[in-house]
Amino acid sequence: MANKNRRKQIQGYVIPVPVVSVLVVAMLLLLAYVWLDVRSKALGARIKSLEQQQSELQKKYDLELWKWEGIKSPKNIEKMLAQNNCSMIWPDEGNIVRLNEPTAAASIMTDYKSQIAQLSHTTKPLVHD
Amino acid sequence: MIEFKSKYRFLLVMLVVLMALNGLIARLVYLHLRLGGGADRNVRIIESRRLETDLMVARGKIFDCRGNTLALDIVKKEVCADPVLILSNNCLDKVAGSVGGMLNVNPASIGERLNQPGRRFVYLGGYGRSIEEEQAAKLESLKLPGLFTRDMMVRSYPRGNSMCHVLGYVNFDFERAGSAGIEQKWNKYLHGVHGLLISELDGRRHEIYDRRLFELKPRTGADVTLTLDHYVQYVVERALENAVHENQATAAWAIVERVKTGEILAMANYPAYDPNNFRSVSPEWMRNRCIGVVYEPGSTFKMAVVAAALNEKAITSSQVFDCENGTWFYNKRPLRDFHPYGLLSVADVIKKSSNIGAAKIAVILGEKRLYQYLREFGIGKPTGIDLPGEEAGLLHALPQWTSLSVTRIAIGHEVAVTALQMLQVLCAIANDGVLMRPYVVRRITDPDGQVLFEQQSKAIGRPIRTETAVEMKRLLARVTEEGGTGFKARVEGYTVGGKTGTAQKAIPGGYSDTLNMASFTGFIPVEDPQLAIIVVLDEPKGSVHTGGVVAGPVFREIAEQAVRYLDVLPSTTAVAEGKVKDASSEVGGQKQENGTRYVKNVGASFPRKRESGVIDALNVASSTE
Numbered sequence: 178m179a180n181k182n183r184r185k186q187i188q189g190y191v192i193p194v195p196v197v198s199v200l201v202v203a204m205l206l207l208l209a210y211v212w213l214d215v216r217s218k219a220l221g222a223r224i225k226s227l228e229q230q231q232s233e234l235q236k237k238y239d240l241e242l243w244k245w246e247g248i249k250s251p252k253n254i255e256k257m258l259a260q261n262n263c264s265m266i267w268p269d270e271g272n273i274v275r276l277n278e279p280t281a282a283a284s285i286m287t288d289y290k291s292q293i294a295q296l297s298h299t300t301k302p303l304v305h306d
Numbered sequence: 307m308i309e310f311k312s313k314y315r316f317l318l319v320m321l322v323v324l325m326a327l328n329g330l331i332a333r334l335v336y337l338h339l340r341l342g343g344g345a346d347r348n349v350r351i352i353e354s355r356r357l358e359t360d361l362m363v364a365r366g367k368i369f370d371c372r373g374n375t376l377a378l379d380i381v382k383k384e385v386c387a388d389p390v391l392i393l394s395n396n397c398l399d400k401v402a403g404s405v406g407g408m409l410n411v412n413p414a415s416i417g418e419r420l421n422q423p424g425r426r427f428v429y430l431g432g433y434g435r436s437i438e439e440e441q442a443a444k445l446e447s448l449k450l451p452g453l454f455t456r457d458m459m460v461r462s463y464p465r466g467n468s469m470c471h472v473l474g475y476v477n478f479d480f481e482r483a484g485s486a487g488i489e490q491k492w493n494k495y496l497h498g499v500h501g502l503l504i505s506e507l508d509g510r511r512h513e514i515y516d517r518r519l520f521e522l523k524p525r526t527g528a529d530v531t532l533t534l535d536h537y538v539q540y541v542v543e544r545a546l547e548n549a550v551h552e553n554q555a556t557a558a559w560a561i562v563e564r565v566k567t568g569e570i571l572a573m574a575n576y577p578a579y580d581p582n583n584f585r586s587v588s589p590e591w592m593r594n595r596c597i598g599v600v601y602e603p604g605s606t607f608k609m610a611v612v613a614a615a616l617n618e619k620a621i622t623s624s625q626v627f628d629c630e631n632g633t634w635f636y637n638k639r640p641l642r643d644f645h646p647y648g649l650l651s652v653a654d655v656i657k658k659s660s661n662i663g664a665a666k667i668a669v670i671l672g673e674k675r676l677y678q679y680l681r682e683f684g685i686g687k688p689t690g691i692d693l694p695g696e697e698a699g700l701l702h703a704l705p706q707w708t709s710l711s712v713t714r715i716a717i718g719h720e721v722a723v724t725a726l727q728m729l730q731v732l733c734a735i736a737n738d739g740v741l742m743r744p745y746v747v748r749r750i751t752d753p754d755g756q757v758l759f760e761q762q763s764k765a766i767g768r769p770i771r772t773e774t775a776v777e778m779k780r781l782l783a784r785v786t787e788e789g790g791t792g793f794k795a796r797v798e799g800y801t802v803g804g805k806t807g808t809a810q811k812a813i814p815g816g817y818s819d820t821l822n823m824a825s826f827t828g829f830i831p832v833e834d835p836q837l838a839i840i841v842v843l844d845e846p847k848g849s850v851h852t853g854g855v856v857a858g859p860v861f862r863e864i865a866e867q868a869v870r871y872l873d874v875l876p877s878t879t880a881v882a883e884g885k886v887k888d889a890s891s892e893v894g895g896q897k898q899e900n901g902t903r904y905v906k907n908v909g910a911s912f913p914r915k916r917e918s919g920v921i922d923a924l925n926v927a928s929s930t931e
Contacts, residue, residue, distance in 0.1 A: 189312040221515025236381045239364075240439075246375045246464035251540040267870045270799060275875075 357513055361501025362459050366527030370536045377473055380462045382436035383455040386429055389422045391452030401450050405430050408441055436460050467578040469539055471594035475581040491694045495750050498527030526753045533569035533748050538562055538868050545863040546576040553846035553856050559595040561725055565733050565835040567763040568742030597696040600722035604809030606827045607718030608664040610731045614679030615671040617774040623652045627663045634662040637709045641665055657784045659791045661717040668716030677704045682769035683731045691744045699723045718809055729840040732827045736835035739775040741767040779803050783832040794858035795828055797866045799876035804828025806853035821845050826857035830865050836874045839864055
């Protein structure tokens with residue numbers, strides 16, 4: 178009969194493996210739950226702060242827009258010009274250069290065509306440098 | 307022995323832990339299942355933690371045709387108080403004094419409002435009264451118990467009284483419904499949808515995000531883009547203000563319309579009001595007179611009568627009428643001219659604005675045809691403009707006409723129109739006989755930029771033929787020439803067509819000798835009409851108060867700036883560049899040779915082209931002036 182190896186004997190109460198497993202799983206679930214809760218709360222706080230920030234920015238933007246519209250109104254511009262002793266007049270008809278788009282385009286095309294025509298009549302070879 | 311001890315200790319620890327956990331669980335169950343304390347307490351707990359709030363929604367913005375913001379919602383602060391808290395802290399006088407000074411309200415009235423021991427909430431300064439952010443910060447820095455501020459949406463019009471009659475205003479009630487103008491007519495697009503939030507609060511009265519039970523995001527209202535141009539509008543408003551002061555008139559109103567599309571570029575009334583502060587204004591000032599006030603148009607109406615007669619070929623422009631030297635009896639009742647005239651051609655009847663000539667033309671045309679044409683021009687029915695409060699005007703049904711009606715209607719009496727209706731008549735003539743529907747809203751877009759509604763130009767009738775319209779344009783162009791009643795409406799470099807009108811105001815028992823309505827209706831330039839403008843002055847005072855003298859210069863002031871701003875080519879440039887046909891080259895579809903023959907025949911003339919290219923006209927024969 179072999180002697181008992183005292184060194185290999187386990188001291189104290191041994192928790193069964195299934196219990197340990199359940200406890201570990203429960204612990205992990207608990208940690209996951211806590212982590213998710215903390216995370217969702219943090220996200221919630223962030224969303225709320227962003228919402229607030231957006232609303233504040235919108236408020237500021239609208240206020241600035243309101244002020245800007247008042248500033249650039251013709252009435253205000255005229256008032257400011259008068260305050261600064263500036264006067265504006267409409268330009269004389271002779272000083273206005275009107276660029277009529279189709280006409281301008283047509284004249285450009287005519288110039289281009291005449292240049293091409295000139296080039297086609299030239300005997301010299303074209304040199305690109 | 308060791309094993310037993312270890313096991314015992316473990317069980318003991320477990321027992322203690324379990325007992326502690328059980329205690330905690332029991333307490334949690336007790337709190338969460340709300341056992342004990344009675345139903346009231348539970349309800350109070352739930353209510354105190356519950357957050358149910360309407361989320362503020364902004365109305366859509368209103369823009370002019372160039373994208374300038376004319377109306378928008380901004381957040382301001384409203385001052386509120388808890389009277390119970392204020393009274394319990396015995397600081398009623400202090401609060402009333404501070405707030406009264408800041409809101410510019412009598413402290414006694416604030417004190418009265420606060421002295422309600424049973425109430426937990428009152429608006430100081432009145433419902434809908436708001437203060438600026440800086441003022442709110444100053445108020446909050448006083449740290450008065452029971453006094454607090456809240457955000458509120460306020461409809462704001464950054465340009466003050468500009469375009470007020472078109473824009474309208476918004477009420478202060480919860481729904482913030484538009485109550486006049488565009489705000490009212492297009493409220494269903496502008497108002498948006500309120501949001502709703504149901505959630506829970508923590509101990510510091512902050513919302514717990516992950517306890518949100520329901521959240522309906524607010525939907526901002528759609529944006530409305532108008533056809534109005536802020537600068538043209540400003541020019542009109544300034545001109546009207548000056549005219550009212552110069553002529554000591556009661557009021558004045560004007561409209562600028564694009565002839566070919568029916569777009570309204572400006573619609574102004576003076577006096578105007580500030581829609582930011584509409585509660586302090588009398589309702590009379592809020593009326594958009596351009597579409598909401600009817601008046602007897604006077605001589606401007608003659609153009610409709612002559613156009614009808616020409617279209618029916620009942621007369622020709624060369625036909626000469628005897629204007630009876632100023633007094634004509636029709637059905638034993640006299641009809642008088644402002645200045646006595648002898649023989650006048652139809653062209654001169656318009657140019658000189660002869661009542662007798664116009665009445666005779668109407669008699670030749672006949673009641674039935676006159677009535678039909680006036681209806682075709684849209685007299686006596688709303689134009690259908692997309693603004694609220696439009697009057698239909700007054701044109702009696704034919705059976706109700708008296709034997710004198712035909713002569714009186716011909717000179718713009720016994721008939722009532724709005725300024726817009728009168729302008730529409732002119733636009734139809736200027737637009738080669740095509741009547742366009744006037745409109746002020748170009749498009750409506752939701753906050754994502756999607757177009758919900760877009761308005762296109764729409765022809766709604768054709769009261770006269772093109773040839774008649776061309777002939778009428780030529781006749782109306784003569785009104786602003788030397789010797790015409792509308793001489794003061796001339797704009798340098800442009801040919802202007804139009805008609806003056808001076809109508810005595812109807813008073814009980816007849817017509818007033820002193821009160822009248824002076825108006826000028828014109829279009830510019832005659833060769834290729836782009837803009838039509840009507841100016842009406844109510845009760846101008848002064849030695850001369852005719853439409854040509856009083857309203858003509860206002861027309862000129864508006865037109866000369868509007869054409870420059872909108873880059874309408876001057877008559878000289880347009881004719882020289884061949885963009886438009888020279889009005890002098892054709893007369894009613896006939897070549898100028900015929901016109902010259904007419905000049906010889908009746909002593910009148912047609913516009914001719916000077917060497918410089920400026921379209922001019924010869925004066926009428928001096929014998930008729």
